[in-house]
Amino acid sequence: MYIRAASNISPQNTFGNQPFLQELAEYTGDRLSCIEPDYKALIDPKLIRRMSRIIKMGVAAGMDCLKQAGIQIPDAIITGTAYGCLEDTNTFLSKMVQQNEEALAPTAFIQSTHNTISAQIALLLQCHQYNNTFVNGGASFENALLDAMMLLYEGEASNVLVGGIDEVTANSHAILKRMGLYRSQPVSNFELFNAPGKGTMAGEGSAFFILSKEASGADWAKIDSVSSFYKPRNTAEIKQQISIFLQSQNTNIHEIDLVITGNNGDLKNDAVYGQLQQYDFAGVPAINYKALCGEYPTSSAFAMWLAAHEIKNGTCSFVSESEEIPLKKVLIYNHYQMIHHSLILLSAC
Amino acid sequence: MDQPVFIAGLGVISAIGNTVAQNLLSLEQEKTGIAPIRYLDTEHRDEFPVGEVKLSNDELAELSGFKPGISRTAMLNLIAVREALTDAGIANLAALRTGFVSANTVGGMDKTEDFFRDFLSDNAKGRLRDVVNHECGAVTNLVADQLGIRHYVSTISTACSSSANAIMYGARLIKNHMLDVVIAGGTDALTRFTLNGFNTLMILDKQPCQPFDANRRGLNLGEGAGYVVLVSERIAASLKKELYCTLSGYHNANDAYHQTASSPEGTGSLLAMEGALKRSGLQPANIGYINLHGTGTQNNDSSEGAAISKLFAGHNPKMSSTKAFTGHTLGASGGIEAVFSALAVQRGLVYPNLRFETPIEGFSFTPETRFSSQPAIKHVLSNSFGFGGNCSSLIFSKL
Numbered sequence: 001m002y003i004r005a006a007s008n009i010s011p012q013n014t015f016g017n018q019p020f021l022q023e024l025a026e027y028t029g030d031r032l033s034c035i036e037p038d039y040k041a042l043i044d045p046k047l048i049r050r051m052s053r054i055i056k057m058g059v060a061a062g063m064d065c066l067k068q069a070g071i072q073i074p075d076a077i078i079t080g081t082a083y084g085c086l087e088d089t090n091t092f093l094s095k096m097v098q099q100n101e102e103a104l105a106p107t108a109f110i111q112s113t114h115n116t117i118s119a120q121i122a123l124l125l126q127c128h129q130y131n132n133t134f135v136n137g138g139a140s141f142e143n144a145l146l147d148a149m150m151l152l153y154e155g156e157a158s159n160v161l162v163g164g165i166d167e168v169t170a171n172s173h174a175i176l177k178r179m180g181l182y183r184s185q186p187v188s189n190f191e192l193f194n195a196p197g198k199g200t201m202a203g204e205g206s207a208f209f210i211l212s213k214e215a216s217g218a219d220w221a222k223i224d225s226v227s228s229f230y231k232p233r234n235t236a237e238i239k240q241q242i243s244i245f246l247q248s249q250n251t252n253i254h255e256i257d258l259v260i261t262g263n264n265g266d267l268k269n270d271a272v273y274g275q276l277q278q279y280d281f282a283g284v285p286a287i288n289y290k291a292l293c294g295e296y297p298t299s300s301a302f303a304m305w306l307a308a309h310e311i312k313n314g315t316c317s318f319v320s321e322s323e324e325i326p327l328k329k330v331l332i333y334n335h336y337q338m339i340h341h342s343l344i345l346l347s348a349c
Numbered sequence: 350m351d352q353p354v355f356i357a358g359l360g361v362i363s364a365i366g367n368t369v370a371q372n373l374l375s376l377e378q379e380k381t382g383i384a385p386i387r388y389l390d391t392e393h394r395d396e397f398p399v400g401e402v403k404l405s406n407d408e409l410a411e412l413s414g415f416k417p418g419i420s421r422t423a424m425l426n427l428i429a430v431r432e433a434l435t436d437a438g439i440a441n442l443a444a445l446r447t448g449f450v451s452a453n454t455v456g457g458m459d460k461t462e463d464f465f466r467d468f469l470s471d472n473a474k475g476r477l478r479d480v481v482n483h484e485c486g487a488v489t490n491l492v493a494d495q496l497g498i499r500h501y502v503s504t505i506s507t508a509c510s511s512s513a514n515a516i517m518y519g520a521r522l523i524k525n526h527m528l529d530v531v532i533a534g535g536t537d538a539l540t541r542f543t544l545n546g547f548n549t550l551m552i553l554d555k556q557p558c559q560p561f562d563a564n565r566r567g568l569n570l571g572e573g574a575g576y577v578v579l580v581s582e583r584i585a586a587s588l589k590k591e592l593y594c595t596l597s598g599y600h601n602a603n604d605a606y607h608q609t610a611s612s613p614e615g616t617g618s619l620l621a622m623e624g625a626l627k628r629s630g631l632q633p634a635n636i637g638y639i640n641l642h643g644t645g646t647q648n649n650d651s652s653e654g655a656a657i658s659k660l661f662a663g664h665n666p667k668m669s670s671t672k673a674f675t676g677h678t679l680g681a682s683g684g685i686e687a688v689f690s691a692l693a694v695q696r697g698l699v700y701p702n703l704r705f706e707t708p709i710e711g712f713s714f715t716p717e718t719r720f721s722s723q724p725a726i727k728h729v730l731s732n733s734f735g736f737g738g739n740c741s742s743l744i745f746s747k748l
Contacts (some may be wrong), residue, residue, distance in 0.1 A: 077603075084506070096545050104549045109542075110550070111608070113508050114507075115739055116737060119736070122605045123605050123606070123608065125605070126605050128600045128620055130603075131602075132514055134505055135484070135504050136504040137504075139486075150522075150525055152526065154520070175468070230493065230502045231499055259604075
């Protein structure tokens, strides 16, 4: 199965026809926010006015991805989002509480449902095909990917649009900060790993992909497999999951040219990555990505965009020159809050 | 790869009972669960009748084993799942590749609403434990942890078709040889958020709803949870109990008409039903009973009815909406109605469409008005349609 196109709205300059991560955006504080494109080129301006930020980001990345692939109507639209349309949920919920359940307007409620983005894309395309939305915390994007890959395998689809989307809002940020997810002292995302401590930086993003059963000749990469596992009891179990995953793809860690891990700058969170890098991943070039996009439940969609881009380019631009070898296989390992863990394996076409 | 998927266990809690047996008895006795609001803390208490589970949060905590203070959605979820698992009686669940695929639409919103009362006046206020399970997926995790299921845990949310999609996804995980057993379905508790949301859309009935009636006025919201235990052929063969049926067909399509309204001709509904028939290798004439989505809104029933008139022209099966009993339980409806459908096909039952009086003009069919035994039924179709044009149909077939 092939990644035929990818589109990514993120806190970096990743959307549209831009050089690959040349000028990195710096954020100081505890939060990275998406650099939003001019939506008018992608969505009817009349519709844009009604859409909240996450819907615009989702629809724009989805539509751009289809455009890149030259596909008018995909055979399925599948999204993953842990929190869904938070801004709309917050608007309706706040008004409901403040106005004591009186004189409420329907728009925010209508747009608050988690399937709004995949539904809006279907509506814009007049796409009557399979449409699904996973809301499974840190495995939302991975579940969507698995659904897409199964549809391709089952012969139910040839081209599937699949994406991972989550947004930060003022209130979600305030609540998660109180829960201790983010740094209490301001930090630069460039320095996040030089000053590890307690907490990370909040992030968000919208990354979409076209997965195709057949090669188009211009694919970014192949997607070999995706796996997610839930609350492993200890590091040994994580190691076992990784080993089983690689075995199932008839490969092993020595054949992996690059590992992308989900470090987020929080000491406790990153301990497992450290252990793996010291032993299991030892000798394999490794990079992480959350200094670019921040931490959020569907950040593995950003990681997959990064991996696919690196494979398309041929070599990894973030490792030292001595380690620069042609990329044939890239493994992504991420976990969100130690609850859902996931593995994605990509390879060169 | 197209191995059959069997249903080995059922669990349900709804406005008409806390167990499968209680639900079935209410259906048989034609006893509705729609009543004035008793438990939901809302300003609209005396305005809209609803299908509440007839237990307080404290009583649900006791029944489920959760500590009081957890989301009602999770408590309903655990009660129904536990019943389904006990019913299936799979001895060595831990040794099998067992998945939990659950649906809901608003997660722990009932607790978030409490949190927001304090939080909005001062964002340093509000008890964090009331918002920690806000996410849909967090509710699933709470239940998975109680059951000790870790092999595969997933959550789906596609509005009112959510749990039909969870059952479909679960079946495909078995067909693709990734799992042996999947507990699939959905849960949703009544919340102020959804009650007020549907109120702004002006589709709530101030009286008990009348699905598929010419004079229908809207829907009654409900709450509950419904789960089926799906098993592979290998596991099915190893069980010493009688299985309910197979899940022989399913299909997911999109109406692509409007964010909240269905197309007049029922494009998405028709595609979903046609697709499910095609997968099961059946003709419309093979369907003995349709458990309708039948919310009682003008829009849904005319749209769904148009699609049914077209697809089943000439050989209308018996059909009814059980939402007149349970209310529209949103993310749980496909799961609850899957339980009803599995029982209908196994035992040859047709449920009444309560309060039906006047046929809708132009439709060639009318819903059943009495409970009846129909031993000839071999296949049952269940419809679940939702916001965002999400339309899914499931077919349950006799063994």
